[in-house]
Amino acid sequence: MWLYLAALVGLYHLLRWYRERQVVSHLRDKYIFITGCDSGFGNLLARQLDLQGLRVLAACLTEKGAQQLRKQTSDRLETVILDVTKTESIAAATQWVKEHVGDRVLLVGLWGLVNNAGISIPTAPNEWLTKQDFMKILDVNLLGVIEVTLSLLPLVRKARGRVVNVSSVMGRISLFGGGYCVSKYGVEAFSDSLRRELSHFGVKVAMIEPGVFSTNITNMEAFSQSFRTAWDQASPEVKELYGETFVPTFLESLETLKPRWSKNLSLVTNCMEHALTACHPRTRYSCGWDAKLFYLPMSYMPTFLVDFMAYWSSPRPAQALQLDLRGLRVLAACLTEKGAQQLRKQTSDRLETVIPDVTRTESIAAATQWVEECLGAEIHLDFFYHPGKPPLSTNIPTGVFPILGTFTCQA
Ligand SMILES: NC(=O)c1ccc[n+]([C@@H]2O[C@H](COP(=O)([O-])OP(=O)(O)OC[C@H]3O[C@@H](n4cnc5c(N)ncnc54)[C@H](OP(=O)(O)O)[C@@H]3O)[C@@H](O)[C@H]2O)c1
Numbered sequence: 001m002w003l004y005l006a007a008l009v010g011l012y013h014l015l016r017w018y019r020e021r022q023v024v025s026h027l028r029d030k031y032i033f034i035t036g037c038d039s040g041f042g043n044l045l046a047r048q049l050d051l052q053g054l055r056v057l058a059a060c061l062t063e064k065g066a067q068q069l070r071k072q073t074s075d076r077l078e079t080v081i082l083d084v085t086k087t088e089s090i091a092a093a094t095q096w097v098k099e100h101v102g103d104r105v106l107l108v109g110l111w112g113l114v115n116n117a118g119i120s121i122p123t124a125p126n127e128w129l130t131k132q133d134f135m136k137i138l139d140v141n142l143l144g145v146i147e148v149t150l151s152l153l154p155l156v157r158k159a160r161g162r163v164v165n166v167s168s169v170m171g172r173i174s175l176f177g178g179g180y181c182v183s184k185y186g187v188e189a190f191s192d193s194l195r196r197e198l199s200h201f202g203v204k205v206a207m208i209e210p211g212v213f214s215t216n217i218t219n220m221e222a223f224s225q226s227f228r229t230a231w232d233q234a235s236p237e238v239k240e241l242y243g244e245t246f247v248p249t250f251l252e253s254l255e256t257l258k259p260r261w262s263k264n265l266s267l268v269t270n271c272m273e274h275a276l277t278a279c280h281p282r283t284r285y286s287c288g289w290d291a292k293l294f295y296l297p298m299s300y301m302p303t304f305l306v307d308f309m310a311y312w313s314s315p316r317p318a319q320a321l322q323l324d325l326r327g328l329r330v331l332a333a334c335l336t337e338k339g340a341q342q343l344r345k346q347t348s349d350r351l352e353t354v355i356p357d358v359t360r361t362e363s364i365a366a367a368t369q370w371v372e373e374c375l376g377a378e379i380h381l382d383f384f385y386h387p388g389k390p391p392l393s394t395n396i397p398t399g400v401f402p403i404l405g406t407f408t409c410q411a
Helices: 002-020 040-051 063-072 087-100 131-159 179-201 220-233 236-242 246-260 266-277 289-300 303-313 337-346 361-375
Strands: 031-034 055-060 078-081 112-115 162-166 204-210 284-287 331-333 352-354 384-386 398-401 405-408
Touching: 031 040, 031 087, 040 055, 040 063, 040 266, 055 063, 055 087, 063 078, 078 087, 087 131, 112 131, 112 266, 131 162, 131 179, 162 179, 162 266, 179 204, 204 266, 204 289, 220 246, 266 284, 284 289, 289 303, 331 361, 337 352, 352 361
Parallel strands: 031 055, 031 112, 055 078, 112 162, 162 204, 204 284, 331 352
Antiparallel strands: 384 405, 398 405
């Protein structure tokens, strides 16, 4: 039975692999229009498709970006200046594309439209931001995508071509405040309805959902500056709630994640290329290991679990409701007596401290005995949180969360 099942799964993947390898013909005659080609994925995709011999119409935000791209590519690649937030700029670029994809009698159409242009700042906790901050991102990432698509759609339909919208894993799971996740959820919704409508006309719509990659959009310097600006504009009440240490703590925690961000941008551009050139493109492409193994599986988890993971893994505002403040009896383990003293000063008499070193078995044994004495006969331990490795010894049934550490409950 299991053997048949494995054989069926193997056959399915083999067929899928074969099907996905079929490439459309006459690629050298096909025009592809890409937005946001100054840097990052758009820039690499333009160069990649140019090398493959496709006719790339690359839209850049700045003349400098356009010049640099032209220097690195063949004469076939042409550039135009486009700001996706400006209707007149989109109209002018559409006219320019029309002139390139054929004269009025023999219009071959636009094979591919790649909506790639995007920004990510200002990003900060929602309460620090204004409506204008949200609009700034939505204007580029969502309304820009919609207006460019509506404007170029007649040309794409003519070619029975492809629309490739660059979304993000943050369009599947919203892990931080500000307009970015909102915009990417919007791109997903727009793409889903567009795909269904355009299927009647032979046009295919694909979504690209990258994880986190090192590009200008994830530049830490720009991000830190924008985060601090958002903090500066926050109301005194909000500042008091979050506390002065929130900004440095948050930025430090982000800095520790930075080495894990992928530098291999071709993981994304290869997906874009497949969406444009394969006979049977996928509807969604998740690009990068973090997207495939972490964010996407997380997006399918029950919401309460995702909330729990986000709650424990993100920095806490200074005046967040704390367990001691909530009236729970907290047994707090600190590594040093100094840390324990400071904590006792800030909390009620209910909170008690112990000093175990979690790398030493005898220290853990002593702490366990202390916990047992504190609990007494009739009281039980409801909740155990350990931010690192699982405990070396405990009588309590243990479940291990890979991200959060260990969480145990009395049965
Ligand atoms: N990097 C990631 O981790 C990641 C993850 C998921 C999704 N994405 C998405 O991938 C897309 C490309 O981002 P990227 O990572 O390649 O970053 P990037 O290097 O900053 O590329 C974004 C491009 O969009 C351009 N742009 C910005 N505002 C524009 C406007 N108003 N009109 C036209 N073009 C504009 C930028 O021009 P300038 O360079 O001149 O500013 C730049 O060329 C974005 O949609 C982003 O949301 C990125």
